[in-house]
Amino acid sequence: MEIFYHELQKMKRVEARKRLIETYKKTNSIRKTAKLWGTSRNLVRKWVKRYKQRGEGGLRDLSRRPKRSPFKTPDEIEEKVMKMWKERGYGKRRIAYFLFLEEGIELSENTIRNILKRRRKGKERKMRKVFYPARWTYDEDRPFKLAQVDTKDIYDKKTLGTYIWNHITKKKLPRYQWTFLEGRVRIRFAFCSRKLHITGGLYLA
Template identity: 35%
Template sequence: MSHRNARLTVHGRRLLIQRVCSGRPVAHVAAEMGISRATAHKWVRRWQAEGDPGLFDRSSRPRTTPHRTPPGTEAAVCDLRKARKLGPARIGPILGLPASTVHRILTRHGLNRLAWLDRPSGEPIRRYERSRPGELVHVDIKKLG
């Protein structure tokens, strides 16, 4: 989402493409619009490769995470948390992982707070899960003498 004073919003990118397609050099159009030549070339290349959808903002989230902890290790962390109710500083040495990695795994699976777990079973406590809104209505009653 662009702020209102951004040099290149989606509209500005379309304007850049129109000016370049009319035969003007990319460097001249970039100077007019107050952006670098590299930025102008990036948007022109993206438009040539993807068309109009290429002019929209993209998520900065990486497409892949090659060094993410394997699912088997994540399952072992979650099992230790549920069974023995250990914290990241105690789970880490057992599995050979840093405590920060263990904490990140527990947070991802919603197990990072011991108070959020049912003590006997070790399962996360899910309060008030209903199939549709308004299914469960609470009524407070006060007895007046």
């Protein structure tokens, strides 16, 4: 009766490998063992080699984590990223900006996102207090006493769709939209810029 290794592997991998080694000990042949189990000789040879080197412990799955990570961000820099996230509540873009501005450390937004994703597992994010002037600015007597300025990256392919996104990128249209919202009468002013810079906010101010 033939034994199919792949069927046993789905149930209990280590137990299947032990039985594979037992079959090899009885036949003393990689070719015969592979034929009985309906698998390749390379697979049998792999587990026989592991068993000879490490015993039954070698039949367990090994970690796929690399032994060396030469491009890994140093721990002290990751700590600074986490400190900004915890104390200031910044997202990846602001962390990248202020790390470069204050520490001279240049990290991409994707790198910061991966650091936050890896190190804040199981931790709740500390929420910042959000300032909504529109909730009480209707009581103000003078207009333009309170206002809100927002920015938005309009190069969002998922929202715009492929056709519009291809059009604005081909024409090299401005990427960022700046919006000024007056709190009392709710007047809006908007303009677009090619770069996200503090000058845009000063222009609206």
